Structure formats: C-alpha cells, structure tokens
Amino acid sequence: MASLRRVAVATSSTAIRLFSFVFLRWIPGHLFGPIVFTSLAVYLSSLFSLLSGDETTQRESKKNQKSSARLSKDLGANQPRDSALKTLLTGLPSRRSRLWTWTTGLINVVLALLTLDFLVRGLVAYPSNDVSFSRIGFVSPTTANLLFREPDSSQLPVVVSYQEVTTISPEKWIREGTVYKLENETDFTATVTLKNLKPSTHYRYSLSNNKSGTFTTSARPGSPEANRLSFVTSSCLKPNFPYNILSHPLRVPGIEQLTEAIGKLPALLRPAFMLFLGDFVYIDVPFRFGSSVSHYRSEYRRIYSSPSWNAKSEAGSAIDLPWIHTLDDHEIENDWSKGNKTAPYPAAADPFIHYHVSANPPVPAASFAHPDDVTYFSFVNGPASFFMLDTRTYRSEPAKEDSTILGYAQLQSLLAYLSTPEPAGVYWKIIASSVPFTKNWHVGTTDTWGGFLNERRTVFEAMWRAERELGARIILLSGDRHEFAATRFPDPALGLTSDELQPNTAGFGLHEFSVGPLSMFYLPIRTYRQTDPEDVSVKYAPDGNSKFGLIDIADDVEDDPTAPEHVPVRSSVLTYSLYVDGEVVWKYRLSVPHFKNTKSHFKPGNVVEDKLVTESWGVVVKTTIGRIEELAHFVVEKATDLYDAAIVLYQGM
Structure with missing residues (x-):
C-alpha cells in the first residue's frame, strides 16, 4: 500500500x-x-x-x-x-x-x-460592463461606419462630429448626428455612418463622451490613388496567451506586435484596414462558463477592454485601423455546423451583429436573401473587389453527399459575384473565408472546405472560369488553423505538367493564403501536406503565436507573359508578406497585366523572400508526431463508423 x-x-x-x-x-x-x-x-x-x-x-x-x-x-x-x-x-x-x-x-x-x-x-x-470605446469599421470613398459603446447614461446624448485633418490649419468640425438613446437591447452599442466625405482623405472623429480617433477614406474608383491598396489579414485571438502572470489578463500580445509592425512600414505601405477572419472571441476556450447572450456579450466586451488597443506606434493604435469581420466557430461553439436556429447560435449571433455586422461592409447587391438575414458582405476598394463569406451560419453537417458550407442563397450570391465583370481598374477578386479551402490539412479536415468538396468544386469551377473569361485574378484568404499555408489550385484547363504540380513550388493556379493566429496558440506538430495535384502546397509555416499577412497591391512594370521576347507591360502586382511574431519571414508575388488579351495567361507566382527553415531535426520530429495524430484520428473515425453501422444493423434486426 x-x-x-x-x-x-x-x-x-x-x-x-x-x-x-x-x-x-x-x-x-x-x-x-x-x-x-x-x-x-x-x-x-x-x-x-x-x-x-x-x-x-x-x-x-x-x-x-x-x-x-x-x-x-x-x-x-x-x-x-x-x-x-x-x-x-x-x-x-x-x-x-x-x-x-x-x-x-x-x-x-x-x-x-x-x-x-x-x-x-x-x-x-474584468466583467467589463462599463467599457466605453469607439472604432471605425467599413470605409468607402465617401462614408465611414463608426461603432461605439457607451453604457453610462449620464454621457447621453452622444454627439458625433468629424473634421478633415490637414497640416495647415484645422478644418471646422462637422456634426454628423446625435444619439439620444442607448439600450441593453444592443448592449449599449450604436453605429453611425459618417457621410459626404472626400476620397483618399484623412479624418478625425470626436464623440461628446471624449472618445476620438482617425481614419482615411478609400480612393475614388478610377483615380490614380485607386491603383494601390494595402491591408492586413489574420484570425483568432485570445488574451494573455501564452500565459504570463505579470501581464494584464486581457492583454493581447498579437495586437501589440501588429501595431509595432505597422508603425515600421513606410506611409505608402500602411494598411487601409484589417480583414479579420473569425474567432475574435473564444467562448469555449479554455472553458465555456455559459451559453447565454450575456456570456457571449461579455467576451466581446473583454476583448474591447484590452489595454493592447492603447499601444501606440508611428501609425497610431490598432483601434484606429478599420476592422471588418467574418464569423467562425469559437464565436459560437467549436466546429459549429448546426445552422442559425439551433442553440447556442442565436445567443452567439447577438453580439456579433451589434459589435461587428453593424459596422461591416454592405451585403452583396445580389444576396438572394433578405438583407436582414445576410451575414456575408461585398465591397470594392481600389484595384480589388472583396466577397466576405460566412462559412458557419448556413452550413450543414460536413462530409455528406449534399453537404453545404455556404447555404443556397450565399452560394448563388458568390457565383453571381464571380461571374460579374469588374469595373475598369479592378483586377483582383478576393474571397475571404473563415476556414481554409485547401484539404491539405489532415487533422480537422472536415471542419474546413475539405468537408464540402462537392460545393468546393462548384466554386472552383466558377473561379477558374472567371479568370479565363473576365481577366480578374482570384485570391483566397482564410484563417482558423493557427498556422500559415499558401496553396494553389491549378485550373485543369491549363494542362500543367507533373513538375509544375510538385509540392512546395510556386506556380500557376488560384492562390490561397491561410494565416493565423493573430494572438493565440500554434500547433507544434505538422499536419499539412500535399497528397494530390489538386491542392499544390506552396509554403507551410506552423510556428509562431502571432501571425498575420500584409497584402499590398500596386502598379508595376513586368514582362509580357505572352511575348517571345522581353516586352514590358504595366501590371497590377500583389505582394503577400507573412509576419511571424512581428517580423517578415516570407513574401510572394502575383500579377495581372493591365491589357485584356493576356487574361488567360497570368504569370506564375514567385517567392520574393524566404527566411523560414524548412528542414531540421525538429521539423522531422514534428512531422512524425503529426502523422501519428493523423493515424489516431483515422482509427477513431473508423471505429465510430463501425459502431454506428453495428447499431443500425442491430436496430434493423
């Protein structure tokens, strides 16, 4: 004993x-x-x-x-x-x-x-019931969505004003409106649209409750400024992780690293907005303490109470950057696939609508549903148009013959968007998805587009057709995985050789850049790898507690891809820069020629910079552990299938 x-x-x-x-x-x-x-x-x-x-x-x-x-x-x-x-x-x-x-x-x-x-x-x-803040959401050439929260009734009414920021003398303040009433129904939030703004202009806004900030309107379509666009993208954040006893429990290190990195950029490259692809809150990590509306709301309030929003750089603070959002599972429940009627979705949707949807871009013109029921968005900014998918609200159970990740209305809206020509000067169609399109991740695959391969094929065929017929290049952006991976999906019509489809190669095809987390754990094991020529791996970078991508689109001069000799042509060039823990570690370049007779002959992508270690004993060990995890998942899935089959057989006897 x-x-x-x-x-x-x-x-x-x-x-x-x-x-x-x-x-x-x-x-x-x-x-x-x-x-x-x-x-x-x-x-x-x-x-x-x-x-x-x-x-x-x-x-x-x-x-x-x-x-x-x-x-x-x-x-x-x-x-x-x-x-x-x-x-x-x-x-x-x-x-x-x-x-x-x-x-x-x-x-x-x-x-x-x-x-x-x-x-x-x-x-x-930190229940954060009394948090008061303001932020800018979607910005167009002439408007800006301003979201604020004010629970203190003594501060009412809240007067909203703005002025143009100039270097000569301050412009007069323009009163946009007055909010007389804020109620618990919206968790004391309100959204005001600032109107009649000038394109490509720097503004300052001010609220009578002492909240203020700055923003810059987007470029007027067709103007010289509209040839360039920079923005950042990431997903997934959790306060005070990795845990530090000396840190504020609501500190988000990734936001501070983002702020510092943006401050180091030259003014021309500073991002116009953050495209945040889900998991802004983690209601069920590390533990779910409730599923009521109040629990979900409190998580959003805590994030917006983080002292990390106050971190400053030469470019200002992160809260001054316009943020636009998609929805993912941890804002509802892990691996959510039960639609928008089943609990806890209605409770989870409440703060997402008040804190994010209300300040997001408009819904697509062809939404195929009532605008009040739509949580997918579309907009144009400079040389790119965007379609922000909602891959949680309308999805059904994955890995079935008729599984849908988008739902009928959203799928039709996306297909209509893909088949619609873009106006002059818009060369890129950028699709934002909270979960990756690639099936190269071999753990948790069914929670991504890998669990909806029939619908993925439908979408890919429309994308390939758009590239061939419209001359717009498709870029896919995603998050969710707490890792980075660049993947390309070659159009079968290109007839690429086996050498052009080898793993870890730049080249032709639709390109996806999946990145995260902005501030959360990463997986120290390798579960991403290419298994067929449909999803060609370009780059994989799993390590790092803070990762985000900087996308810069600008005009440049390149060689004509159809000419037998070096013939310079003007092109719109997209450069993707991967930041890990605040430092650039990888860059990739894609382009679209300005003239249309080369629309089906885009140049292949190419790596501009690579500081990542790809081969080491640590990589080998982590890859081996990843394979063991894959095997364990496979065994569990097969055992579950056999058990379910046995139950069905027993019930039928």
Whole structure:
C-alpha cells in the first residue's frame, strides 16, 4: 500500500507540471485544467498520507517487525541517497529536509493556482460592463461606419462630429448626428455612418463622451490613388496567451506586435484596414462558463477592454485601423455546423451583429436573401473587389453527399459575384473565408472546405472560369488553423505538367493564403501536406503565436507573359508578406497585366523572400508526431463508423 502512495505522489506531481505547462504555454485545451486540479487533489492527499503514515499500519508495526521495516522504507528511512534534485523533480517528500518537501509541494500548488488564474481572473475581475470605446469599421470613398459603446447614461446624448485633418490649419468640425438613446437591447452599442466625405482623405472623429480617433477614406474608383491598396489579414485571438502572470489578463500580445509592425512600414505601405477572419472571441476556450447572450456579450466586451488597443506606434493604435469581420466557430461553439436556429447560435449571433455586422461592409447587391438575414458582405476598394463569406451560419453537417458550407442563397450570391465583370481598374477578386479551402490539412479536415468538396468544386469551377473569361485574378484568404499555408489550385484547363504540380513550388493556379493566429496558440506538430495535384502546397509555416499577412497591391512594370521576347507591360502586382511574431519571414508575388488579351495567361507566382527553415531535426520530429495524430484520428473515425453501422444493423434486426 505504501509503495502505491509513492507512485500516486510522483504520478500526480508529474501530471500537474506537465499539463499546467501545456495549458499555460502550449494549448489551452478545456481538459487540461480539470486534469491539473484533480491531480493536485490526488497529490496533496497522497503526500500528507505518506508523511503522516497510516495509523493502522503503525499499530501493526509494533507487533510485526517486518511491517515496521516496510513502513520505514515507505517513508524513506532506509534510503541513504535522498537528494534535493530528486525531491524537486518528482514531488516525493525528502527525509533529509522538510524545506525541500514543502518546496516541491509548493511548486505544484503554485502551478495549479496559475492555471486557475488563467481560467478565471479575466472573467471575474474584468466583467467589463462599463467599457466605453469607439472604432471605425467599413470605409468607402465617401462614408465611414463608426461603432461605439457607451453604457453610462449620464454621457447621453452622444454627439458625433468629424473634421478633415490637414497640416495647415484645422478644418471646422462637422456634426454628423446625435444619439439620444442607448439600450441593453444592443448592449449599449450604436453605429453611425459618417457621410459626404472626400476620397483618399484623412479624418478625425470626436464623440461628446471624449472618445476620438482617425481614419482615411478609400480612393475614388478610377483615380490614380485607386491603383494601390494595402491591408492586413489574420484570425483568432485570445488574451494573455501564452500565459504570463505579470501581464494584464486581457492583454493581447498579437495586437501589440501588429501595431509595432505597422508603425515600421513606410506611409505608402500602411494598411487601409484589417480583414479579420473569425474567432475574435473564444467562448469555449479554455472553458465555456455559459451559453447565454450575456456570456457571449461579455467576451466581446473583454476583448474591447484590452489595454493592447492603447499601444501606440508611428501609425497610431490598432483601434484606429478599420476592422471588418467574418464569423467562425469559437464565436459560437467549436466546429459549429448546426445552422442559425439551433442553440447556442442565436445567443452567439447577438453580439456579433451589434459589435461587428453593424459596422461591416454592405451585403452583396445580389444576396438572394433578405438583407436582414445576410451575414456575408461585398465591397470594392481600389484595384480589388472583396466577397466576405460566412462559412458557419448556413452550413450543414460536413462530409455528406449534399453537404453545404455556404447555404443556397450565399452560394448563388458568390457565383453571381464571380461571374460579374469588374469595373475598369479592378483586377483582383478576393474571397475571404473563415476556414481554409485547401484539404491539405489532415487533422480537422472536415471542419474546413475539405468537408464540402462537392460545393468546393462548384466554386472552383466558377473561379477558374472567371479568370479565363473576365481577366480578374482570384485570391483566397482564410484563417482558423493557427498556422500559415499558401496553396494553389491549378485550373485543369491549363494542362500543367507533373513538375509544375510538385509540392512546395510556386506556380500557376488560384492562390490561397491561410494565416493565423493573430494572438493565440500554434500547433507544434505538422499536419499539412500535399497528397494530390489538386491542392499544390506552396509554403507551410506552423510556428509562431502571432501571425498575420500584409497584402499590398500596386502598379508595376513586368514582362509580357505572352511575348517571345522581353516586352514590358504595366501590371497590377500583389505582394503577400507573412509576419511571424512581428517580423517578415516570407513574401510572394502575383500579377495581372493591365491589357485584356493576356487574361488567360497570368504569370506564375514567385517567392520574393524566404527566411523560414524548412528542414531540421525538429521539423522531422514534428512531422512524425503529426502523422501519428493523423493515424489516431483515422482509427477513431473508423471505429465510430463501425459502431454506428453495428447499431443500425442491430436496430434493423
């Protein structure tokens, strides 16, 4: 019995240290917290039992010398070598020093308390009911959507004004409107559209509750300024992760790194907006504390209460950057695929609509649904048009013959968008999806477009046709995976050779850039790889707690891809820069010639810069672990299928 207590102490101590490290520094999985707390209970009870001894055993030891010797051995009396290192590493008590014993026990208690702190300090200490903030959402050449929250009724009415920022003398303030009433129905938020603005102009706005900020309107279509556009994109953020006890529990390091990186850019490259592709909040990570409207709203309020929004650079703060949003699963529930009527979706949609949809771009002109029921968006900015998909609200169960990720109305709207020619000067159609199009990820594949391959094929065929017939180049942007991957999907009509379809090569095809997280855990194992010529891998970069992409589109001069000799032509050139932990590590370039007779002969993409290590012993180990995880998922899926088949067979007997 005594030896079992020693095993219990050592095992539970190891579990506390291992799982608390994983939980706080690697991945905040919802199972790890309970494991740590359960292990602590086992550890403390076993430790005290081991130190005090069993009373029954002590009485028997007086009558039985053999039992007494066994007890002494259990307590460590017969162990001549008892080092501090052994005690501190194993959690076992020391016979030589009570200090070492209590120190090793204290280590485990502190680790459990840190786990508890990460779980509840932000939730309990920062309900953020009184948070007041303002931000800019979608900006057009003549309008800007201004969202603000003000729960303090003494600040009402809120007067909204703006002025043009000039270097000569301040322009007069223009009053846009007055908000007299803010209610709990919208969680005390309101959206005001600033109108009659000038294109490509820097503005300052001011609210009577002392909130203010700046923004720049987009370029007038057809103007020289409309030839250029820069913006950033990412997904997924969680405050104070990796965990730091010295940090504010609502601090978001990725926002601070984004702010610093943007501040280092020359003015010409500074982004016009952030295209955020889902998981702005994590309602169920590390643990779901409720599914009511109030719980979902509180998560949004906490993010907007983060001190990281106050971080400054030469380009200003991140809150001054216009943010536009798509929806993903952790704003509802992990791997959500149950539509927009099933709980908890209605509760989750409430704050998403008030905090994000209300300030987002307009819905597509051909939405095939009532505008009030649409959560997908479309807009044009400079040389690019955008379609922001909602891949959660309308999806059905994946991996079925008739599975849909978009729903009928959204699919028809996307197909109409793809088949519509763009106005002069617009060379890019950019499709934003919260989940990746590629099926090259081999864990969690069905939660992505890989679980909806029939619909994906329909969409791809429309995209290939648009590139051939309209001359617009299609770019796919996505998030969700906490990793970066660039993938291309070659049009079968191109008839590419096997060499042109090899893994890890630049080349022809639709291009997808999937990036995340902006501030969250990353997966230290490799689960992305090419398995067929449909999805050709270009680059894979899983490491880094903060990742985002900077997309810059500008006019440049390139060689005509159809000419036998070097003939310079003007082209619209897109450069994708991958930032990992605040530094540029990879760049990729694509282009579209301005004249239309080369519309079916786009130049292949090419790598401009690559600082990423692709081969090392660490990569080999992580790839091997990823394959083991793939195998485990495969075994579990097959076992589940066999079980379901057996149940059906039994019920039919």
